Amino acid sequence: MALDFMAIISLGTYPAVGITAAERAYSAASYGLLTSIASVSFVNVLTGSVLFLGSVINASVAGIFSIKAILWEGDETSGRDIASNDSLLIVDSNGMRITGKQAKGTGDGLELFLEYPIIVNGITVSIIDGGVLYIYV
Numbered sequence: 176m177a178l179d180f181m182a183i184i185s186l187g188t189y190p191a192v193g194i195t196a197a198e199r200a201y202s203a204a205s206y207g208l209l210t211s212i213a214s215v216s217f218v219n220v221l222t223g224s225v226l227f228l229g230s231v232i233n234a235s236v237a238g239i240f241s242i243k244a245i246l247w248e249g250d251e252t253s254g255r256d257i258a259s260n261d262s263l264l265i266v267d268s269n270g271m272r273i274t275g276k277q278a279k280g281t282g283d284g285l286e287l288f289l290e291y292p293i294i295v296n297g298i299t300v301s302i303i304d305g306g307v308l309y310i311y312v
Contacts (some may be wrong), residue, residue: 226310228300230255235299237268241292244311245274247285253307257284261304268297275302 228234230253247263249256257278263285264275273295276285284306300308 224312226298226312228298228303228308228310230303230305230307232300232303235268235297237297240295240298240310240312242273242295242298242310242312243289243292245285245287246309246311247276247303247306248309249282249284249305250307255305255307257282257306258304259283261306262302263304263306263308264300264302265308265310266299266301267295268299273298278305 226236226240228236230250245265247257259278259280261278262275263277265273267273273293274285274287278284298310
């Protein structure tokens with residue numbers, strides 16, 4: 176589902192900047208993206224919060240989320256640095272890829288800030304070889 180949502184953005188059919196969360200949901204539903212979800216709560220779109228998933232493989236959270244940003248970085252205090260060839264893979268509850276990265280060098284994490292939030296059903300960290308993960312919802 177997350178990939179289909181991004182496809183709309185890349186095709187230029189996503190609504191204009193400045194619309195409400197409800198209008199975005201209506202637009203996504205009109206393209207058939209939300210038909211598999213019985214009810215969508217947009218509470219986290221309005222309030223916002225951070226999911227700290229740390230460095231645990233298969234860490235997961237259930238529910239519908241609106242992802243605004245993803246940050247994968249080294250954490251010197253816990254000894255969880257990102258080394259060359261460390262990998263990160265985040266999927267939804269259906270196993271569809273949300274995002275992922277393989278570090279090209281030491282400290283090469285991920286800073287992903289989305290202009291339009293991605294609506295996903297569940298978040299699971301499939302692979303995290305180093306560093307810590309923050310997902311802003």
